[in-house]
Every structure is written in C-alpha cells, then in structure tokens.
Amino acid sequence: MSNISKTDIDKFLVSHFYEQHPVDWDQAFKRKAPLFVEIGFGNGEYLVAQAQKYPNRNFIGIEIEFHLIKKILKRIKKTKVENIRLLCVDAYVAFDRLFKNKSITYTHSLFPFPWPKKRHHKKRLFHKNFLKIVNSRLKKDGKFQVVTDFEPYFEWILEQAKNTGFKIEKDKVRPQFNTRFERLWSNEGQNSFFSILLTKTKHADIPINKQAKIKPFSVPAFNPDQIPYKNKKSKNLSIVFKQFSFDKSTLTGIQSIVVAEPHLTQLFNVVIKKKGNQWQVSIENNPQLIKTVGIKESLEIIKKGIAKVKK
Numbered sequence: 001m002s003n004i005s006k007t008d009i010d011k012f013l014v015s016h017f018y019e020q021h022p023v024d025w026d027q028a029f030k031r032k033a034p035l036f037v038e039i040g041f042g043n044g045e046y047l048v049a050q051a052q053k054y055p056n057r058n059f060i061g062i063e064i065e066f067h068l069i070k071k072i073l074k075r076i077k078k079t080k081v082e083n084i085r086l087l088c089v090d091a092y093v094a095f096d097r098l099f100k101n102k103s104i105t106y107t108h109s110l111f112p113f114p115w116p117k118k119r120h121h122k123k124r125l126f127h128k129n130f131l132k133i134v135n136s137r138l139k140k141d142g143k144f145q146v147v148t149d150f151e152p153y154f155e156w157i158l159e160q161a162k163n164t165g166f167k168i169e170k171d172k173v174r175p176q177f178n179t180r181f182e183r184l185w186s187n188e189g190q191n192s193f194f195s196i197l198l199t200k201t202k203h204a205d206i207p208i209n210k211q212a213k214i215k216p217f218s219v220p221a222f223n224p225d226q227i228p229y230k231n232k233k234s235k236n237l238s239i240v241f242k243q244f245s246f247d248k249s250t251l252t253g254i255q256s257i258v259v260a261e262p263h264l265t266q267l268f269n270v271v272i273k274k275k276g277n278q279w280q281v282s283i284e285n286n287p288q289l290i291k292t293v294g295i296k297e298s299l300e301i302i303k304k305g306i307a308k309v310k311k
Contacts, residue, residue: 004073012076013069013086017288021097021210025058028085033058037099039091039109039125040064044072046110046177051081057105062087062094092130092263097209097290099137107134108145111181111193114153126157131164131198136206144198147173149185154194166198212296216282219306222272224253228305232297236262239298254284255302259294266290270302281306 014028026032034057041047041061051059061084063069069088076084087094091109115123126146134144144166148154154170161168172192175182182193224246232239242256251274258267269284281302283289 003077004070008073008077012073012084013088016087016089016094016098017290019098021290022100022103022208023098025060025085025099025103029058029083031058033083034105035060035099035103037062037104037107039107040112041072042068042110043180044068044075046179047084048072048075048079048081049178051084052079055081055083057083059084060087061085062089062091064088064090090263091125092133093290095130095133095137096262099208101136101205101208102139102203104137104142105139106143106145107138108147110147110177110179111149111185112146114148114150116150116152121156124153124156126160128160128162128164131161131166132204133206135165135198135200135202135204138200140200140203142200144200146196147177148194149181149190151194154196157196161196161198164198165200165202165204167201169197169199171195171197209292211291212293214283214291214296214299216280217299217303218275218278218280219303220278221309222253222274222279222306223309224272226309227255228309229255229301230305232301237294237297239294239301241298242267257295257298259292259298261292261294264290264292266292266295268295270299272302279306 014023025035036057037060038047039062041063044061047059047061061072066088069086072086112125115121138144146157158168158170173195174192175186227244229241231241238260240258242258244253244255246253253272255270255272257270258265266289268286268289270281271284272279272281281299
C-alpha cells in the first residue's frame with residue numbers, strides 16, 4: 001500500500017472485529033463532537049471535503065471495498081484532516097451493531113448502486129427494516145439523505161420509507177457533491193438528481209446487536225465417525241456444516257461451518273478435542289469473527305447432535 005503506513009491504517013480505520021459492539025466513537029476520535037456518517041463514500045472526495053469544511057464534526061465513512069479504503073487514506077494523508085474514521089464493512093452490519101441508539105446527527109448516501117433488475121432488489125440496502133435501524137441510531141430530529149440518479153430507485157425508497165418514523169421530503173437537486181458518479185452522469189447530460197431527505201419525528205426502538213456470549217463446552221463422549229449435525233435454513237439464518245477432518249494422533253476434530261445472516265456471511269472452524277476424559281468443543285481462535293447469534297446457535301446444534309449419538 002504505497003504511501004500509506006500501518007500508523008495511518010491504525011489511526012483512521014476502525015476494526016469492527018476488535019472493537020466492542022457498539023463502538024465508543026468518542027474514544028475512537030478522542031473527543032466528543034456531532035457524529036456524521038456517509039454510507040458508501042466511493043473515492044472519498046465529498047467525505048474529505050466535508051471534514052475539511054467542518055472541523056468541529058466527527059465524520060465516519062463506511063465502505064465494503066478495501067481498495068476504496070486505500071484511496072481515501074491517501075486523500076486523508078494529503079489533506080491532513082484528522083476528524084475522519086473509516087469502517088470497511090457492510091453498512092447494514094455497521095448500523096445494526098456499531099452505533100448506539102440516538103447517537104448520530106446526520107447520515108447520507110450519494111448515488112448508491114440501485115440494483116435495477118427486479119431479481120436483484122433483495123440486495124438493495126434502503127429497505128424498511130434498515131431505515132428503522134437508521135432511525136433508531138439517529139438523534140432527535142436527526143436526518144438521513146439519499147441522492148440517486150435513478151428515478152425507479154428513488155420511488156422504491158420513498159415507498160420503503162413510509163411508517164418508519166420519518167418526515168419524508170423529496171426534491172430534485174442540481175449537481176453539487178462532486179463525486180465520481182455525479183460527474184459521470186453530469187457529463188452524460190443529466191443535470192438534476194433525485195433527493196430524499198428523511199427527518200426523524202418518532203423513535204424506532206431497535207436494539208443493538210451486540211457480540212454474543214459464546215463459551216466452550218465439554219461432552220463426555222464423541223464419535224468422529226458419526227457426524228450428527230444437520231444444516232439449518234430459515235428466512236434470516238443459514239447454518240451449513242462443511243468439511244470435517246479428524247486427526248487420530250492428537251484426537252482433534254475440525255468442523256468447518258458457514259453461517260449466513262442478514263448482510264453477513266462468516267466461515268469459521270469449531271475444534272472438538274479430547275482433554276482428559278472429556279471432549280472440549282470451542283471456536284477456533286479467529287480475531288476476524290463477529291460473534292453472532294447464528295454462530296452461537298451453530299454450537300448449540302453441535303452440542304445437541306453429539307448428545308443424540310448412541311454411545
């Protein structure tokens with residue numbers, strides 16, 4: 001990563017793996033200030049410009065693509081702004097887990113990908129459930145703005161925003177944000193865009209998804225030749241037990257598992273190891289693992305499955 005040091009990364013990129021959920025943003029910035037959040041900052045032009053313009057605000061940028069994190073880190077270093085912190089994570093996960101209720105002053109998303117094909121609409125972020133989560137994280141009278149070039153997406157978001165605790169204002173706006181996509185559409189002749197401004201009028205009380213408490217457990221017997229776990233699939237949770245391997249010399253089994261929850265899919269290993277006259281079952285050490293309810297449930301399935309095997 002040319003011109004970007006580990007010090008820069010450690011200072012500006014907040015790891016959602018290592019931090020407690022929700023994040024203490026006052027500690028992350030080492031000060032208290034109004035919190036402004038950009039969802040999908042792209043190349044980071046607007047986010048950095050806002051941070052320069054308003055040094056008394058704390059800005060958080062959320063992006064899923066790490067190459068865009070690298071780009072904005074270079075921009076931050078060049079401009080020497082100090083009041084930005086970054087998250088490389090799905091925005092749904094960020095709002096679901098990393099922000100306290102009633103903590104954000106303002107959030108926005110400029111020209112998000114509209115997923116125009118109907119079969120891809122399930123990938124759209126600004127659905128009713130997500131808007132309720134955003135509402136719960138906003139302070140009283142907090143605002144959320146989405147600007148898009150795609151009118152069908154604009155209409156879809158307006159429909160989703162109904163009954164989510166917001167006053168809804170719609171408008172057409174001139175180019176003013178100087179983002180890559182705004183410049184692209186402007187150069188192709190589009191001289192106005194569709195804006196939705198949501199102002200919080202009623203609090204939606206959506207609890208924060210904190211790290212699940214997961215403890216290792218022991219069982220008196222385990223037969224590596226019988227794998228008794230069954231996959232689980234429901235609307236919001238999928239648990240798939242993948243490859244199992246067993247080392248007879250160390251009496252250690254490794255069970256690979258994929259857990260998929262809303263906007264979050266994780267692959268991890270569970271270790272089943274003989275210790276004394278017991279078998280200990282625990283998650284393999286993985287610092288980049290968010291301990292979710294789904295992961296906890298996968299261990300419960302293993303525990304119940306082992307107990308059903310005939311000794």
